Amino acid sequence: MTLTCETRLPPARQNTQLRFAFYRDGRIVQDFSINDIYEVYNVQLEHSGKYSCEVETTDGRVRKRSAERLLQIEGAAIRPAVTFSPDYKKIFTAESITMTCDGGSTVGGGPIYIWYKDYSPVHNGKSYTIQRAGTSDSGSYRCQTSTGEISDPAGLDVSNGWVILQTPLYVYEGDDINITCHQHLIFPGGQTRFYKDNRVIRGWTDNAEYYIGRVDGTTAGTYRCQKEVDHDLLQYLHDDDEATVSVEELLTTPTITVTPQPVLQKDNMTLTCEKRLPPARQNTQLRFAFYREGWIVQNFSINDIYEVYNVQLEHSGKYSCEVETTDGRLRKRSGERLLQIKDRINNIGYTRQNVARLILFACVLITTGLLIF
Template sequence: MGNNTKMVEKLFTTPKIKVTPHPVIEGGNMTLTCGTSLHPHRHNTQLQVTFYREGRIVQGSGVSDIYGVYNVQLEDSGKYSCEVETTDRKVKKRSAEQVIQIEELVAHPTITVTNDVYEGDPMTLTCKTTLKPSTKPTEVQFAFCKDGRTVQGFTSSNKYEVQAAHLEDCGNYTCEVKTRETTRSYGVYIQVQELFTTPKIKVNPQPVFKKANMVLKCVTSLHPPRRNTQLWVTFFRQGRIVQGSGVRDIFEVHNVQLEDSGKYSCEMETTDGRVRKKSAEQVIKIEEPFSQPSIVVTSDVYEGDPMTLTCNTALSPYIKPTEVQFAFYRDGRTLQEFTSYNKYEVYSAFLEDSGYYTCEVRTSTATTTTSNRVYIQIQSRNANMGYTQQNIIRLTLSACVIIAAALLVFYHITWVKSMEAADTATVY
């Protein structure tokens, strides 16, 4: 028996996907070719080609064995395949799926900064990235953002520089790289270290009394690694300079007055002026150590009577009573030097003791405060006796008149009764 079996010849080979260029970079163009080979005796056979991505048609059946994608993006990555069939659809063959990964034009950018940035230091942020070596020369631009807000727009520089960093420069920084597309880095939090704390005003003594000495100190703390930093200090009262910039952190006021009260503050700055901080205003009220003294005296002092003057005042609760002394004056002349006794006593007053009296109060930390003048008149006893005698005479005369009037009434009544008795006797 003869062998009459014939081999079935392939009309065309199983297609294969070919992609150019390789690798495929985002923003570029990608070409997919569906390759197959016809049998030599069937070179006139017409074939139809369909392209697929992730199993879905991306280019319908046609004679073109090429599928092009322009300005490819990362999301164009996927599994691609193609299918070849005869026009009568009797023969159909599909290629194996080929994974095509679109690569970024530039590497994901990262942001770096100088370590341990202190207030006043220059700060430089660098946005680092790399272009794919297979790409053509491309213009790259960089931008920087802080807490989501742009601090430097797109330029060709990959650096963002701050001449003198401050605490408000702390924040979350990102950078963006723009070629055909824009790529953003991950956020990096940058902490600017405090060079010195915000200064505070300290007052001594507390409270401050009139005519005492007041010392204001501007206090701050330097960061340990920068203890040698030189700071200049300025003092203000009501917003105006009372002691200009200098290394001295103390402001002294001698013999303070009530008008020295006000809002005080101080400002510290580095010698190069890069870092400057001002304290909060502190209200300082100059207080009287005691209220305005007043003199109290026994009223109606007569010649020969004892007389006592008392110097009254209300002490501040911060003043100890033992620290208070009193003095007395008449017509500007000293009657009693400063003692802890607030009374001035005269055992037997005379007319010449009349005059304008004042008293003064002082403490060990404040000078004296003077009372208002009080005029004291010593009464004369002779004038007083004459006045009394006149009153006695007036009273005596008044009594005599009353008695005479009473006698007249009495005699009148007696006479009337006697007349009535005589008339009765005549009738009988």
């Protein structure tokens, strides 16, 4: 959160040196300094209150205080996401699975969760466990919080077959994933073979898991596994199952925003690197960097803003930002944004000219009126 103490000086005194202070509920939160902004990172509900600011000349001869402004911090309505444990979209009958509703609002004492299966309510609570699942438990599950936010659907498939290919519920770019060729526990299993898009990617081995590794766009496809399963009195037979793996975008391409608009010489300027994360990965840790004309001006850190105080004309240029996951596996860069710092004096001169024209026009009207009279 950024609070700005705005003031105006007459054209003849634009170079007057000023200092600013900020208050909440009458108590000082930022003492007098040349900084006309007050920033709060990771805002909490307790930051609510009546805010005001005070400005004074550096010699202390003149001081003025703003009116109070009530600022009410509200709990953000965060779209929830359904997660599974174990993290598989498909399970066998008689197995158990726990679904969790991650996210929600911070308003009041916390959200209330309602679970839906195929649009019908089935459970209340943050988690929903299905013990000894049956095929009737297959379906599309969503959770909704008391704020009205509802998750995307999460599909669960409960199988009574011999073999299932288990894949994670969500797969995002940069993930490390395994897929598992799983036989029903009441039958012993033998060797396993894996396919992708009908091509063998690993021949017969005793390992029922296939490690895909770091995910990118080429990971998406239809996977299939074959497995030897002992059907009681029968010899080993080859049963198979397939699953489609879709790769979702973890990070959107960031955009860079600038305040204030326009930026005038001697302003304090803030650039923000804006990005979006999917609901299921809202807690992904990110780092940000900023560039001007391709040269780095703020190295990677958890800070998604870049600030320049007392901006000068030479700060003009093409700005961009870059965001990466803290493990460095995924990195994306914004487009460049041309930022032209405007000369405050010229803007004032232009205003003076307008005022002079207005006065001259008024004089002409008065003179014309007198002549007519």
